[in-house]
Every structure is written in structure tokens, then in C-alpha cells.
Amino acid sequence: MKLLFRKTFLAVFIPIFSFLLILIGSLSFYVYKKEKSRILDSTKITYSEHLFQQSELIRAMFASTIKDLNYLALNASFLDYLDTSDPQAQKDLLNTMQPLALQNWNYRQVRFLDWEGMEKIRFNWHLDSLHLVSADQLQNKSDRYYFQRSKQLKKGQVYVSPVDLNIEHGKIEIPHQAVIRFCKPIYQSDDHPVGILVINQYLNSLFEWLLKRNTNLEGDIILLNQEGYWLTSSDEHIPFGFMFKKHRNEKFSTFYPSAWEKLQNNTQGEVLNNDRLIVFRKFSLGFDLKNNKLFQEDELAGSPESQWLLVANIPNSKIQALQQMNRLFRLSLLLSIFILFCIAYIISWLIHREKEIIKELNVLNKTLEQKVNERTTELQKSNLELKALNEELEAFTYSVSHDLRAPLRHISGFADLLIKKNQADLTGQGPVYLNFIKQSTQEMNQLIQDLLNFSRIIRSDLNRTKVNMTKLVSEVQTITAESFPNQKIEWSTPSLPDVYADHNLLKQVWINLLSNAVKYSSNQEVSKVEISYQQKKKQFIFQVKDNGVGFDEAYSHKLFKTFQRLHSSEDYEGTGIGLAIVRKIIVRHHGEIWAKSQAGEGATFYFSLPKTNNK
Numbered sequence: 001m002k003l004l005f006r007k008t009f010l011a012v013f014i015p016i017f018s019f020l021l022i023l024i025g026s027l028s029f030y031v032y033k034k035e036k037s038r039i040l041d042s043t044k045i046t047y048s049e050h051l052f053q054q055s056e057l058i059r060a061m062f063a064s065t066i067k068d069l070n071y072l073a074l075n076a077s078f079l080d081y082l083d084t085s086d087p088q089a090q091k092d093l094l095n096t097m098q099p100l101a102l103q104n105w106n107y108r109q110v111r112f113l114d115w116e117g118m119e120k121i122r123f124n125w126h127l128d129s130l131h132l133v134s135a136d137q138l139q140n141k142s143d144r145y146y147f148q149r150s151k152q153l154k155k156g157q158v159y160v161s162p163v164d165l166n167i168e169h170g171k172i173e174i175p176h177q178a179v180i181r182f183c184k185p186i187y188q189s190d191d192h193p194v195g196i197l198v199i200n201q202y203l204n205s206l207f208e209w210l211l212k213r214n215t216n217l218e219g220d221i222i223l224l225n226q227e228g229y230w231l232t233s234s235d236e237h238i239p240f241g242f243m244f245k246k247h248r249n250e251k252f253s254t255f256y257p258s259a260w261e262k263l264q265n266n267t268q269g270e271v272l273n274n275d276r277l278i279v280f281r282k283f284s285l286g287f288d289l290k291n292n293k294l295f296q297e298d299e300l301a302g303s304p305e306s307q308w309l310l311v312a313n314i315p316n317s318k319i320q321a322l323q324q325m326n327r328l329f330r331l332s333l334l335l336s337i338f339i340l341f342c343i344a345y346i347i348s349w350l351i352h353r354e355k356e357i358i359k360e361l362n363v364l365n366k367t368l369e370q371k372v373n374e375r376t377t378e379l380q381k382s383n384l385e386l387k388a389l390n391e392e393l394e395a396f397t398y399s400v401s402h403d404l405r406a407p408l409r410h411i412s413g414f415a416d417l418l419i420k421k422n423q424a425d426l427t428g429q430g431p432v433y434l435n436f437i438k439q440s441t442q443e444m445n446q447l448i449q450d451l452l453n454f455s456r457i458i459r460s461d462l463n464r465t466k467v468n469m470t471k472l473v474s475e476v477q478t479i480t481a482e483s484f485p486n487q488k489i490e491w492s493t494p495s496l497p498d499v500y501a502d503h504n505l506l507k508q509v510w511i512n513l514l515s516n517a518v519k520y521s522s523n524q525e526v527s528k529v530e531i532s533y534q535q536k537k538k539q540f541i542f543q544v545k546d547n548g549v550g551f552d553e554a555y556s557h558k559l560f561k562t563f564q565r566l567h568s569s570e571d572y573e574g575t576g577i578g579l580a581i582v583r584k585i586i587v588r589h590h591g592e593i594w595a596k597s598q599a600g601e602g603a604t605f606y607f608s609l610p611k612t613n614n615k
Helices: 002-074 076-084 087-103 145-150 204-212 257-265 285-291 320-421 430-459 469-483 503-519 553-558 578-588
Strands: 107-114 119-126 129-132 158-160 178-187 193-202 220-225 230-232 268-272 276-284 300-302 307-315 464-467 488-492 499-502 526-535 539-545 593-597 603-610
Touching (some): 002 107, 002 320, 257 268, 469 503, 499 503, 503 539, 503 603
Parallel strands (some): 158 300
Antiparallel strands (some): 107 119, 107 193, 119 129, 268 276, 276 307
8 A cells, every 4th residue: 555655646746846946936037027126116116215325415516516606706806806906895805705716625726717727816725614715825727627627618618627536746636536627707897808716615514415415225326537536436446547557548438348338328227237236327517507597508518528427336236125135035945845755645645545435436426326216116116106196186186176066066056946835835934045055065166166177277388478467457357347336446556577478367366356456445446556566686576466355464474374364254255276377377387476564454466477488
């Protein structure tokens, strides 16, 4: 037995395990890819919003700088100083610039160059205050690129330089100071240029602040210039590599060439490498400031180098949700393999058990077949006995219809002869007794007739046709009114739906129900009979309501049984078999019949018929 089970297990385990493993692995990988895509999309949105906020903050700060530059260019004390070089004008200019510099402490230098590039005035920020540089320390800046570029501007324009490291006396300042310059030509009233106003804004604090703002994020936020050199970096890369010969290859394109291609060709987006997600957004001072409607169309003039790239560099290993999902994926695969092994083992056991059960069932089937044969023989015998009983019932019916009615006719006939020919010879209660005999034979004859009708309904075949119910009820109402010539009847009948039924039997139903309604309301001055119907999903429900004596619903179970009456025959004629006939006809049509009433408040009879022709 154990050997058989092992063979079954191996035969079932290998194909089932392989199939289920492939199926679950495929489904798990699909779910993994979908969830990974969702996590990466969520990360992209988070970093895109962060980069947008960074660019908005930079834009707001530089917009303020340009406004300050324009303010100085138009300030009266500055213009007076250029015209007179009076010491009082110099003091007034220092007083004007001092609060401006205090509010913007990263304005490290503010200078005015004449049209040949020589400094005419320079303020330096030093030890938390603004100082006017002495005349002997003023420098010639005619060879600086920002001066050459600013001389080409139109009146009213502002030049925005690229970001580089500040150079003093031909050497890079130590410690390194990232700087950006904002330049504006100054014109006299006759539109003659007199020089260039320059604000040097140091950016070390800005860059440090930008890097610290991402402490809750999982990746590195960096700034690149147009050529792909790092301006800021929270990783191992060297900023401002273009300023040093030995770091000229320290470019973003060297480390991420495919990502760099997309960064160059798009203003914003993301790049998904094998091991990292890179989200980027370009920031162009001239473009962004003008498109935010802060300056006129031609007011800003920046070189292509003034464009920055804000980049979020997120290694996949730092995306915690992705790492958690990877762990869950591996765990789910291991769990799936274990579950598959258990399933295969259970299936193998079930197959083995199934074979044992089949053997047991074969034994039981043989026993069952023998019992079925025995039971079939018994049923055949019972059917023969039932057939004999039916034949005896038919013989009894024949006897009732012929043998019993003949003596009744004799009794009734002789009673009529005695009444007609010998009534004068009868004394005392004789005539009364003869009338009782005559009446009783008539009642007995009606009882036998109703019993024969009931038997005929049981044995007859249904002849279903489409019956015009409205027309049929109208005919029965005429017949009923003729049967009660002394009773005033008020009918209420809507248009009724057609049904599929045996016309003659259905006519008998309406005759019995309407006759009862009039008979049991004969104590009223006017018999009010209301006929209506309800339409259900699969059947029609017809109603016959009267204003007669009604009945106690506690005895409603007797209504539809043969020879059962809820009122005495002295008050209302009848044999008690009419409603039993109605019930038998309705049941043969696959319907139901019931009644509701209260004594003295009339009665309502309901019966249902199928909508379709259910033979």
C-alpha cells in the first residue's frame, strides 16, 4: 500500500508542481512588476514635486536679486555719486546699500565698472557689514567675460552669468566660493553708457541649504550646469570640475551617458537605469524668470551656461518601499513553493484515497443494484394493486351514477303520485312528510351529481387553449344573474388578461365562485361583487370579493374540502363540494387558491394561473 502511494505521489507531484510553480511564479512576477512600477511612479512624482519646489525657491531668490539691481541702477544716491563723486554722495550711497546688503547677506560684492572696465566703486561684505573699498584697491575687470558680455546688452537689459568659483587676483579664492553675477549697463540721460553695475551673489549657503532640504528623501539632490559638471554634490563627485584641469572629465555624462542624453533633450523627466532612478528638471534663469511674468520679454539676457539641471539621483537600494517589496517577493516565492508541495502531497493522497473509495463504491453498487431490483419488484406489485383500486373506484362511480340514482327516481316519482292523487286521503302530518321526502331526494340527487362532477374532473384530460377571460367572466355573470332572479347584483369587472386553460373547467371555476359570492351576500339589499387581478412575474392572481356574511378565518382550512360547510344548509343551499371542485381545477392548472375574510364583512377568494401554457 505504501509503495502504491509513493508511485502515485511521484506521478502526480512532478507535473502538478511544475505547472503550479510556473503559474504562481508568472503571477507573482506580474504582480511584482506592477507594484515596482507603482512604487517607482510614486517616487518619480515625489522627487518631481521636490525639484519643482527647489526651482521655485531659486527663482524667487534670483528674482529678488534682479529687482535689487534695478533698484540700485535707478537710485538717486547712486546717480549723484556717479555725477559728483562728492563724499556726502558716497556716504548717502553707503547708507542706501547698507540695509539692502543686510537683508541679502550673500551679496558679497557690489561694484560699478566704467565703460573701460575699471572699478569706480566697490562694496565688500566683510565681518557682517558692508565696507567701501578704498580707491587704491580698485581693480580693472575689462578682461572678465561678464564685463565683455554686459557691454553688448541693450539699454534696460540685465545679464545673468553662469555659476563658477570666485577668482581674486587671478587665483581661485580659498575656501571655494560659488558665485553668480548680475550685471546691468548704466546710461546717462542722453542715452550715453557710463558703466556696468554688478552684484556678485555667493551661492555656498544656497547650495548647502538645498542639500539639507532633502534629509527626508532617499536619494541625492544635485545641481549640474549646462555642460554636465557638478555644481553641488552630496556624493563622491567633485563640484566645479571645469575649473580644474585634473577634474575636466568629472562630468555627469562620463558616469551616466544614457541618462545624460535624455537630460539634454528634455526640460524635465526621469531615467530608469538598472540600479537607479534619475529624476531631473531644467532651470534656466532667463527662461524661468521671464515665463513667470516677473520681467519684460527682453529684460534678461543670459548665456546658455546660465542653465542649470536639478537632478535627483536615487539608487534602487535606497528606495525603502522597493526593497521591502523585493523581500516580500522572495518570501512569497518560498512560501508558494512550500504551499505547492503541500498541495501536491494532498492531491496525491486524495487520488490514492479516491481509488480506494472507487473500489468500495463498486462493492456498494453491486449491493445497491440488488436492492433496486428488489424495490422495483415491490413497486410493480404496488402499481398493480393501485390499478386494481382505480378500477374499483371507477366501478363505484358507475354504481353511484346509475344504481343509486334509479332508486332515488322511484322514491321521487311515488312521492309525486301520492301528492297528486292521494293528498286528500292524507291526514295529520302526512303531506308535510311527503314534501320532506321529495326535498330530500332532490338534495340527494344533487349531491350525487356533484360527486360525479368531482370524479369527472379528476379523471378527465385538460384541453388547454387561449381563453378570453373578460368574455368568459361576462358569460358567467349572465348565467349567475339568471340563477338569482330576485337578487339585485352590482358587478365591478375590469378588462382581464387572457390565459391558457381548459375553457370548460375554468368556466366551472367562475360559476362556482360568482354563485357563492351572490348566494352568501343575498342578505344584503344589493350584492356587490368586485372582480380584479394582479400581475406577477410568472402568474396572474385573480380576485373575487363580495359583501356577504363572510366567515371566520380560523376555519378556512375546511373551505376547499368535500362536503365541508361553514354555514348551515337551512340558511344557504349547497352540498359543500363546489369549492373542492374549484380547488381541484386550479391545482390541475398548476395554480393555487386561498381566501381571506372576517365574519360579517364579506369574503375575498384568490386563485392564481400561470402566464405561459405549462402542459
